[in-house]
Amino acid sequence: MTTVAGVFCGFTKPDHVKGFLRPHVDEVNKLQSSGLRFGNKTVGVKLHMSDLPARCFAKATISYVGKHSCHKCTCMGVHEGKNVIVEDVDAELRTEESFKGRTDKEHHKSWKSPRCGARPAARTRT
Numbered sequence: 001m002t003t004v005a006g007v008f009c010g011f012t013k014p015d016h017v018k019g020f021l022r023p024h025v026d027e028v029n030k031l032q033s034s035g036l037r038f039g040n041k042t043v044g045v046k047l048h049m050s051d052l053p054a055r056c057f058a059k060a061t062i063s064y065v066g067k068h069s070c071h072k073c074t075c076m077g078v079h080e081g082k083n084v085i086v087e088d089v090d091a092e093l094r095t096e097e098s099f100k101g102r103t104d105k106e107h108h109k110s111w112k113s114p115r116c117g118a119r120p121a122a123r124t125r126t
Contacts, residue, residue: 013057017057017060017113021113031045032045052064055071056069058113059071059099059113060108060109060112060113061108062106062107062108065084067084067106068107069107070086070091070094071094072093073091073094074091074092074093074094074104075088075089075091076088076091
């Protein structure tokens with residue numbers, strides 16, 4: 001079953017990511033631990049989805065078309081016109097620890113996202 005938890009619409013991104021995301025992260029964490037009740041049935045929440053621009057914003061990482069934009073590994077892309085080409089298929093994989101520790105300074109924005117407080121199963125996926 002798919003349920004829309006929230007939709008944002010506007011001409012620009014929200015000004016304050018913490019004010020925008022903190023309540024959402026808290027609610028997703030609660031749903032992860034308690035589930036969602038429908039009548040006498042409890043449904044588990046296992047996945048949180050968003051598009052790539054929203055995922056980059058929520059994770060406080062650079063744009064999905066940046067040189068250090070891969071969320072799976074530490075490969076570095078090269079810009080060719082409007083495209084980012086990645087040739088390093090053996091790059092080191094990103095880990096939960098490296099993400100939380102913000103070890104790749106080129107991958108993370110200068111601010112920290114409230115999403116870092118989300119439980120692992122509630123991490124944003126595309």
